[in-house]
Each structure stands twice: as C-alpha cells, then as structure tokens.
Amino acid sequence: MSTLFVLAKTPYVTNDVTRVIRIAMSMRKKNEDVGIVLIQDAVLTGIQGSANRFGNQLADAMRTGVRIYLLEPDAAARGLIPERVLPGIEFVDYSRWVDITVEEYEKVANWT
Amino acid sequence: MTLVKWLIVFRHAPFGWVNAVEAIRLSAAAATEHQLELLFVDDGVFCLMRGQAPKGIGYPAIDKSLRMLKELDVKYYADSESLVERGLKEDDIDPRYRIEITSSDEVAHIMAEKKVVLCF
Numbered sequence: 001m002s003t004l005f006v007l008a009k010t011p012y013v014t015n016d017v018t019r020v021i022r023i024a025m026s027m028r029k030k031n032e033d034v035g036i037v038l039i040q041d042a043v044l045t046g047i048q049g050s051a052n053r054f055g056n057q058l059a060d061a062m063r064t065g066v067r068i069y070l071l072e073p074d075a076a077a078r079g080l081i082p083e084r085v086l087p088g089i090e091f092v093d094y095s096r097w098v099d100i101t102v103e104e105y106e107k108v109a110n111w112t
Numbered sequence: 113m114t115l116v117k118w119l120i121v122f123r124h125a126p127f128g129w130v131n132a133v134e135a136i137r138l139s140a141a142a143a144t145e146h147q148l149e150l151l152f153v154d155d156g157v158f159c160l161m162r163g164q165a166p167k168g169i170g171y172p173a174i175d176k177s178l179r180m181l182k183e184l185d186v187k188y189y190a191d192s193e194s195l196v197e198r199g200l201k202e203d204d205i206d207p208r209y210r211i212e213i214t215s216s217d218e219v220a221h222i223m224a225e226k227k228v229v230l231c232f
Binding site for chain 2: 008009010012013040041044047048049050051052053055073074076077078079080081084
C-alpha cells in the first residue's frame, strides 16, 4: 500500500529526514509506491549543492523512484526559488497537496 | 548607562520556529541602547536568504527589521561552515545585510569579547 510521508523540520535539527528517506528507499526495494512531502522548514532540505549532504540523500531516494514534493508557499516564504532546488522535486501548492494525498497515495505517515 | 557589548545568536531557521522573530525584537531594543552584533550559525543562516516572502504563509517578514538594524551599524556575522553544509552560496544571501563570513575560531573570539550573549 502506498505511503506519503510529511516532513516539516530541517535535517540539521532532527534525524527525521534521514530516517524517512531510509524507510522510503526500503519500501522501494519492495516495489511499494512512496512519496515525501517537504513542508515548513523541511523545504530547505531541497537546496541544490553537493555540500548539502541531505539533498544528496534526497537525490539518491529519487533515483530509486521515491517521489519528492515541496510545498511552494513555504519555499517562497523562505526565499527558496525553484532554480535553487534539486531537479526532480515537484513543487505543489496546497490544493495539489490535497489531491495527491487523496488520489495518489493510500495512507499518510505524518513524520512531523 | 555604559555601553555594553551584546551578541545575539540566531540558531534556528525562520518561520518554523518563533526564535528568529523573537531575536529580532530583542535586537531592535538592544541596538538602540548598547553595542550590538548578530551571529548567524547552524540553521540561523537561513534567516539571511534573499527574496523571502512569508506573506503567503501568514507569517511576519523579518527582512525589513534586519535591514533596519543595518542602518544602526549592527554587524552581521555568518558562520562559514553552517553556510557550506547547507549548500548556501554568497548569491543566496541578501547583499543588503553586508554579512561577514567567519570561521569557527573567529566566532569564538567574537563571542569571548562580549559581555552579553543571548542565543535564540
């Protein structure tokens, strides 16, 4: 059954991001569909740049088929523009977040 | 009242925590009465990003206050390591803050010479 995780904090203050990415990648090994929505401070995980080791973890996850979404209003609030974000991450607004929750995933694991 | 050296330290990302807004409130008061400097370290460096637009999430902006403090000649230090490990480059930072990028050794020195250090 497909799972959508929600993360809300930066990966520097909590191990949530690392933990969820690990779980998500394990799910992919079992051919499960899995997505991660980055909201609030967690949007900052998606900054592109090799020194951002958590961004590299997200990139690894995407290569295995984990879908990563990023809440646009939270990105805009923090000055994070699409050009600065890892390629492959999908920007969503609140409406689209609701859609993917209801239509594309069977359950939500709110890891906030 | 004698001028006292203050350091206010920003350690948290803005908006997800109230810390940045609270730190700015205190900074505004301290800047007018004493000799204030600001240090941005760990997630605090995210407060310095240019182009912030928090109106869309219903939060107060911090950039106006941070610019206003510069007019009072408050120095802004940003920890080099904190910027690098977050993937932030000089281009990502608002140039109006005229930040001084510092090493850990310099941070230690900056902190040691202060009478008051408050961390948010």
